[in-house]
Amino acid sequence: xxRKTRQGEVILEVIRSAGRPLTPMEIHRRAxxxxxxxxxxxxxxxxxxxxxxxxxxxxxxxxxxHRYEWADGKDKVHFACRACDKLFALEDTTENTPPAKAxxxxxxxxxxxxxxxxxxxxx
Amino acid sequence: xxRKTRQGEVILEVIRSAGRPLTPMEIHRRAxxxxxxxxxxxxxxxxxxxxxxxxxxxxxxxxxxHRYEWADGKDKVHFACRACDKLFALEDTTENTPPAKAxxxxxxxxxxxxxxxxxxxxx
DNA sequence: ATCTCTGCAAAGGCTTTGCACATAG
DNA sequence: CTATGTGCAAAGCCTTTGCAGAGAT
Numbered sequence: 059x060x061r062k063t064r065q066g067e068v069i070l071e072v073i074r075s076a077g078r079p080l081t082p083m084e085i086h087r088r089a090x091x092x093x094x095x096x097x098x099x100x101x102x103x104x105x106x107x108x109x110x111x112x113x114x115x116x117x118x119x120x121x122x123x124h125r126y127e128w129a130d131g132k133d134k135v136h137f138a139c140r141a142c143d144k145l146f147a148l149e150d151t152t153e154n155t156p157p158a159k160a161x162x163x164x165x166x167x168x169x170x171x172x173x174x175x176x177x178x179x180x181x
Numbered sequence: 182x183x184r185k186t187r188q189g190e191v192i193l194e195v196i197r198s199a200g201r202p203l204t205p206m207e208i209h210r211r212a213x214x215x216x217x218x219x220x221x222x223x224x225x226x227x228x229x230x231x232x233x234x235x236x237x238x239x240x241x242x243x244x245x246x247h248r249y250e251w252a253d254g255k256d257k258v259h260f261a262c263r264a265c266d267k268l269f270a271l272e273d274t275t276e277n278t279p280p281a282k283a284x285x286x287x288x289x290x291x292x293x294x295x296x297x298x299x300x301x302x303x304x
Numbered sequence: 305a306t307c308t309c310t311g312c313a314a315a316g317g318c319t320t321t322g323c324a325c326a327t328a329g
Numbered sequence: 330c331t332a333t334g335t336g337c338a339a340a341g342c343c344t345t346t347g348c349a350g351a352g353a354t
Binding site for chain 4: 098099
């Protein structure tokens, strides 16, 4: 994506302002409000592109659809609610210290933490 | 799955002895050696069932296919190699202490850690 | 004017489901 | 014998791709 287009701007803005990881459908739905005839394929194309340029990262939790969020380098910790299946981005209190050691020979470049349980709304 | 069948036994044994998370295809391929005419649908049916009975857990890493592993309650830490896309189960050195805090109102029931980087073979 | 991006629809890959037969209990 | 489990193929998602036209530079 070398050119600046309305669709690209809208998709980026949707992800950037979401505050939590969104599914492609959620992104597409939100983007549609600001750019009505946008296609789902365009959404996927931008997601792929934004992923490759490190602006967006994927967040997966088993049994749930893929999600994507803005990559500001801070969202390494997430919370998955097992009741409502929502995903939340939590403040990172790990101070960039990998919470586990890898055996010799493994070069650790980064890490992610997923907490799971019940969110305030489902409490 | 209330009945004991050859296929069920084989699938369970494949997962239990794998030592690392496997994709449905890998599981099916390995199971086929011991039970040649086993269908992929049977593999999926057992995976679903074993997941619901907590004997098997899913492990996801963005951009890679879903994987499943034996749930012995110890494999909370994994390593994803970005070069060869393999997933490894690491020894858990977290001592069951969640590596991050959740805000008030979130009830943490468990957690998982994913380290990523380069594995010994791809070093 | 040129080359990229978009929308649409078709194609692909992975997972689930329907159904008749096999098989455990 | 009866109900569950299996294999096969079809159906269902979600995601990617091909193509002609729209749009950015």
